[in-house]
Amino acid sequence: MDEKILCIKSDILFKDGKWSGFLSKDKEKYLTLLRENSEFRVRRxxxxxxxxxQIIAQVILRYKDKYYLHKQVKKNEERLNSLCPLPLGGHIEEIDLVEGEDIFEHALDRELNEEADVGSKIVKREYLGLVYIEDDNVVxxxxxxxxxxYDLDGMDIHVKEEGLEDIGFVSLDYLKTNIERLTYWSRIIIFHL
Structure with a gap:
């Protein structure tokens, strides 16, 4: 059976005008738009x-003023190889539809659990906004x-998913100094932390 993932029609997403980059203004309006207009479709x-x-649930892990960074070395995602993503996460799937739970938070928690062992406690969760890049890159x-x-009470985290490697917790200055090593979304997100 073909995997189905959550998505939204571009016409609906951009009904008030096309944007590119990081959107934090009107973020709640857009979150409501996603909740009310997203649908599951076959991923391929x-x-x-x-x-x-395709809506990608992304979670950045922070401890005090440090941010968790990892490296992707997946063989099946050559388009992203050797770049370091700041967030962990992935597609929102039908299994994230759980009665009484927020689909986005369920997807974030599921993805985090699939990709990493987090021994530290999550003490705060904050929705930052949306990221989208309008360019010629198909991804x-x-x-x-x-x-x-997600703010943590410690730095006890290690990736467990094959194809990911820990770098560890780094400062915002480190991220900005090494911006060329980051994924495209991460390069935008770091200026909104």
Missing amino acids: ELERDPSYK NHVHLGLVYV
Whole structure:
């Protein structure tokens, strides 16, 4: 059976005008728009279809003034290899539809649990906004990032998913100094932390 993922029609997302970059203004309005207008569609049909944006749940882990960073070395995602993403996360799936739970937070928690062992406690969750890049890169053009920050009470985290490697907790200055090593979304997000 084909995997279905959550997406939104581009026309609906951009009904008030097209934007590119990080959106924090009116973030609650856009969160409501996603809740009310997103739908599940077959993933393989969406991979090169810019008329839909695949919604990617993204969580940044922070301890005090340090941010958790890891490296992708997945063989099946050559488009992203060797770049370091600041967030952990992925597609929102049908299994994230759980009665009485927020679909986005469920997806964030599921993705975090799949990708990492987090021994530290989450003490605060904050929705930052959305990230989207309008360019010729096919990966950027079909994905929309839903970005959250989780504050932790310690630095006990290690990636467990194959193809990911820990770098550890780093400062915002480190991220800005090494911006060329970051994924495209991460390069935008760091200026909104």
